[in-house]
Amino acid sequence: MIKLAPSILSADFSNLYCDINLVEQSGADYLHIDVMDGHFVPNITIGPLVVEAIRPKSKLVFDVHLMIENPDMYIPQFVKAGADIITVHAEACKHLSRTIQLIKSFGIKAAVALNPATPLNAIEYVLDDIDMVLIMSVNPGFGGQNFINSTLPKLRKLKEIISDKDLKVDIQVDGGINLNNVKEVVEAGANIIVAGSAIYGSDNIEEAVKEFKRIGAS
Ligand code: DX5
Ligand code: ZN
Numbered sequence: 001m002i003k004l005a006p007s008i009l010s011a012d013f014s015n016l017y018c019d020i021n022l023v024e025q026s027g028a029d030y031l032h033i034d035v036m037d038g039h040f041v042p043n044i045t046i047g048p049l050v051v052e053a054i055r056p057k058s059k060l061v062f063d064v065h066l067m068i069e070n071p072d073m074y075i076p077q078f079v080k081a082g083a084d085i086i087t088v089h090a091e092a093c094k095h096l097s098r099t100i101q102l103i104k105s106f107g108i109k110a111a112v113a114l115n116p117a118t119p120l121n122a123i124e125y126v127l128d129d130i131d132m133v134l135i136m137s138v139n140p141g142f143g144g145q146n147f148i149n150s151t152l153p154k155l156r157k158l159k160e161i162i163s164d165k166d167l168k169v170d171i172q173v174d175g176g177i178n179l180n181n182v183k184e185v186v187e188a189g190a191n192i193i194v195a196g197s198a199i200y201g202s203d204n205i206e207e208a209v210k211e212f213k214r215i216g217a218s
Contacts, residue, residue, distance in 0.1 A: 002216030005030035007196035026209035055082030138175030147176030159189025
């Protein structure tokens, strides 16, 4: 059984509560919140204030994807705002192990994201310490991009490493996932699927959530 994490990056920001409620009622598991700073990635999105405002409105697991430089400086604010999982990019952390320890010191889950060109060995020595690896299947910064195919062998390799070590680490994939390629992504080893435009850009958001879950479970 996979978990589905709709990304609110593609939601209607003038109607955010309704768009969150819709995916929650349809069976989504996590709410994927994309935080961008205009430095690590060429886009600016959501800050802790928005996370704090939506927190009381939803029971979903708040999955906060930090695409920011110097994440240590902002992690406490996102924890306070209600994050359940915080993901940092290996490429953005000078002292990745310290950043993971910082996230875990708040009693929440810690995850590390890898850009499409970043090799898996970037997380080799922290894999035992984290709850989830986020494999980016697009270059971070924008919703609605095409899935990068080299992600599939990367997922297979990561799944193999995690199984060999007998670890309980989730594998999340983010970017360009739709109803046509989700099965392949799950077969390659992912168990948490992020989808933005394929859900919020759909004519029927509820049906899209249900279909993702159905394909993921088959
Ligand atoms: C991209 C973000 C993604 C984005 C995915 O930088 O991290 O979470 O919202 O959007 P889609 O599913 O449209 O590729
Ligand atoms: Zn994301």
